[in-house]
Amino acid sequence: MPVNMSSKVASPIIRQIKDSRDALDFFESVLLPEEDEKTQKIIMNYPTVYIHNWKASGDFEVYVGESNDVFKRTRQHYDAASDRSAWQSRLLEKDARLFIIGHEHFNKSLTLDVENRLIHYLMSVDKVKHVHNQRGNPQNSYYPIEELDDIFQKIWKGLRKENKELFPTESSIKDSAIYKASPLHKLTKEQENARTLIIQKVIKALEDNETKQLIFIEGEAGTGKTVLNSSTFYELYCQAEEDNRKIDCHLLVNHDEQITVYEQIAEKLGLTEKYGKVVCKPTTFINNHSEDNPVDVAFIDEAHLLLTQGKQSYRGQNQLKDIIDRARVTVVMFDENQILTTEQFWESQILDEYRNQAKAVDNYIVLDKQLRMHADAATIDWIDSFTKKGELKKIPRASEDYTIKVFDSPELLDKEIKKRANESDSALSRVIATYDWEYSSINRPVNHLIKYWEVLIGGWHKPWNRELESELTRKEKRAINGLAWAEQPQTINEVGSTFTIQGFDLNYAGVIIGPSVKYRDGKIIFDPSASHNDKAVRNRTLSDGTKRKFGETLIQHEVRVLMTRGVNGMYIYACDPELQAELIKASK
Structure with a gap:
């Protein structure tokens, strides 16, 4: 014993x-x-x-x-x-x-x-x-x-x-988004080495008065990019303060939920009070800084979310280029497998230009150790095979630390997630789904008999993310102010999408695979025609002027984001009958 x-x-x-x-x-x-x-x-x-x-x-x-x-x-x-x-x-x-x-x-x-x-x-x-x-x-x-x-x-x-x-309670702290993104985590050896290298490169670039330097860190979901980013960013400010010198660092992220977390960290650690607004969205940074007066360092978390074409709020053509032009050193955390929309899509030759720019001066770092999911190599391989190769392998046996379980209905999956959410060590458990049901944050459903935008499967239905917030009292709204979607108590009765859950952890993820993911002729296929994610399935104009669709790739990424959220386990239900049958077979 x-x-x-x-x-x-x-x-x-x-x-x-x-x-x-x-x-x-x-x-x-x-x-x-x-x-x-x-x-x-x-x-x-x-x-x-x-x-x-x-x-x-x-x-x-x-x-x-x-x-x-x-x-x-x-x-x-x-x-x-x-x-x-x-x-x-x-x-x-x-x-x-x-x-x-x-x-x-x-x-x-x-x-x-x-x-x-x-x-x-x-x-x-x-x-x-x-x-x-x-x-x-x-x-x-x-x-x-x-x-x-x-x-x-x-x-x-x-x-x-x-x-x-x-x-x-300790569990409530460890489940908080601020704790998970905190710069105060004890780093792994791999992260420590990366941080030391980044700081050395930054200090040398500043001493030599260099500009437009790029440090490129690549790593998949859960490899510790966010912690490395926040830790390095904060350490540079601490070292500058100890040495009585000034440094102008900015932390950028193009994700509404994640930027709130970083803003809170900067306030709690006194950075906002001492240095002003050091956290912002990329477009805000680009609009407020010029090439003639570059900042010292720009850190970009989730750099795969940067825009690579113009839209209403951003009139440029490539946010990464515009940021590099406005900083002496730019540090990016990148995961190609988490690009979700056509306006974020990188043409391979353009992305390789940036990788090669960093590699040429030994500024390219790869993080490959999985730190989020408590899963063994066989489980990681199963998720990789499903989301990258379209292959459905036999589901590995559950271990003490991680479980994959297939449910016969969305009702049973939802019930199990709610049960988990009532346990103190897994309260951060939520249902999440592919973007295969209609949703609008601006308009209400045309059918006035329908109260919410919902995920509807047979007789089971559940509101999409952020739909229940309007029913909260003022006191309840104040209580959830600044909390990530999954931390808000009412969201146990909602379904999260990639846009609310990307960049965050769950204890257990109840993943509903919608009609855009099918199983045909022994392969998993991704079907853009069944998706409601307009940002993933519309045309993209490429640098040579041609138009192409990348829906299959982007839906593949969407599924990977969902499947890599759970720290301790993933529960699955698939709407496509053939895929559901094969998942059940693979679990036996």
């Missing part, structure tokens, strides 16, 4: 006091001497972690630290409070509280890792509007790193007993 490490790890010592010099003196001279000898020893002689926190305009601001002498360090913070520009000055004005955290196994490395994770968690809490730390300092190997998770879990539970508003 496996050993339960958590039961062997001692409970942490957590004390909460008023955050003031008098309260600290009283705690040290009166309250602590009343504690048992072991507690006194741990607080007085061991490294500790501490959290300053106070409320401002209804939300919390926090500072997390660690020290070998918490009393000396805290008094240094109080000494700094006379500086009105320092965060410590808030301690004099607000009803601030101080948490002091000790543990019998704390050493320098362990407290640094606990500090880093606390910063990461608290930045992801909805009620925390500002984390005043510059950045954490994640550690590598040390004793007892194997106890970190258990010790931290006990610390968080202890903090929750003190304040549930400031310390919500």
Whole structure:
């Protein structure tokens, strides 16, 4: 039987006091001497972690630290409070509280890792509007790193007993879009190497006064592009601040839901307050910057969503070219398999020009380790075969970490997703579908008897994404403000599309494969005539003036986006009878 490490790890010592010099003196001279000898020893002689926190305009601001002498360090913070520009000055004005955290196994490395994770968690809490730390300092190997998770879990539970508003459940934090896109994640070795290389290239380009430099990072869904992007972006600002030099970085993304997440991260980390608007959409960036005065660095997340032809809001012909022209260095995160619309479609020879431009100066990086899905190689191969080759292989057996399951009806799939969503460790489970049913964010259904744009299969029907938002009260709308589609509670009663779920994770994804995906003569085929995604099936004018359709390829990409959302599993129902029959056969 496996050993339960958590039961062997001692409970942490957590004390909460008023955050003031008098309260600290009283705690040290009166309250602590009343504690048992072991507690006194741990607080007085061991490294500790501490959290300053106070409320401002209804939300919390926090500072997390660690020290070998918490009393000396805290008094240094109080000494700094006379500086009105320092965060410590808030301690004099607000009803601030101080948490002091000790543990019998704390050493320098362990407290640094606990500090880093606390910063990461608290930045992801909805009620925390500002984390005043510059950045954490994640550690590598040390004793007892194997106890970190258990010790931290006990610390968080202890903090929750003190304040549930400031310390919500761990599962709610880990499911949040802000947590998943945070620059404070501990990077994998592959990501660390990529970040180091990017920063070296950026610094050299800035020192040499170069312009129009391109760094091209390619990786499929779930390979850690977003975390690498946000981490590198933030690290450049932190290094510049430490070196007392200026840097002008901008983070761009052409995705409505994802840009909201980045804006919140920039605000919580104080970047917006210090540097102004550093996150925006590509068109906004292009319109507000000129080639004559380029910014230092432009980071583009989901660069495959950039426009490669003009539309109403964008009058140019290629957003990537326009951004490169307005930046000394442009860093792009790209996945060709997530291009979903004709206006984003890249002609292969044009895309290869950019790849080769980066390769020529060793600025081309590939991320190939799957970090999102807890799936084994056989499961990844099954999804690759389905979405890239049109092949339907035998579905691999379920493992402890990942499951693919085929359902006999959309009702049963929906019921299972709702069941999962009621479990604390898989609350972020939703039904998503190919864009094969009519929807408009502007117009209402012509048939006034139909209340919503819906996904309709036989007698089962369910509203498309964002349809139920209009029925929420003002209070409910305020509560979901800034949350990604899947994080909003009412969306358990909706069906998500690629346009709401792209770039985000789900615990379990209930994938409804609509009529645009069929099985004929032993092959999966993608049928644009059955799709309602006009942006995928209409003509595209190419650079030589000819018009072509790319619907089959774009629907193939759409299915891949849906099938790579689930961290722990994917449930499937197919509308095409032949495909559904083959899926059931493949699952047996």
